[in-house]
Amino acid sequence: MTLVVAREGGTSWIAGMTCPCGCGRRLEMMLLPEVRPRWQVAEHRRGPSLYPSVWASGGCRSHFWLRRGEVHWCRD
Template sequence: MKRVDRHPGKTEIPVGELWLVVDGGVKKWACLSCPGGCGVQISLSLNPERRPRWEVEHDFWKRPTVSPSIHQQKLCRCHFWIRKGLIEWCKT
């Protein structure tokens, strides 16, 4: 998990990395490349007042856990969890 101070915009996020956008100590976005291989950049809002919204926590080793699941609805349409830094695919 990499902390950045602003949204990456069109910057390509390396596969397997999660970028956490933190501004003024406030978590704003979690950004990653789709693990399904289609190349879509996924931006998850961490704002508690927006819907949909996600939460990102990390363990002692900085491995991220994201909840709830992520259902990417463009191109490859994959559905998955990120738990302790690993992708767990939802059964279809």
């Protein structure tokens, strides 16, 4: 799983990844504190974590957590 984080001047502002379900959709999560909704990224030796969960509102409607580089699917 690859999570790309865009930074400018030491500030992280957006994270992006391809949907892990395989649909090919590009997911983008805002990281700026003043934006809603917003996510936080934590870097670990085994890979990144993203908080809160990601829920694609259209298309495949995937809902998952990214924890230490691994996708954990949410149950309906």
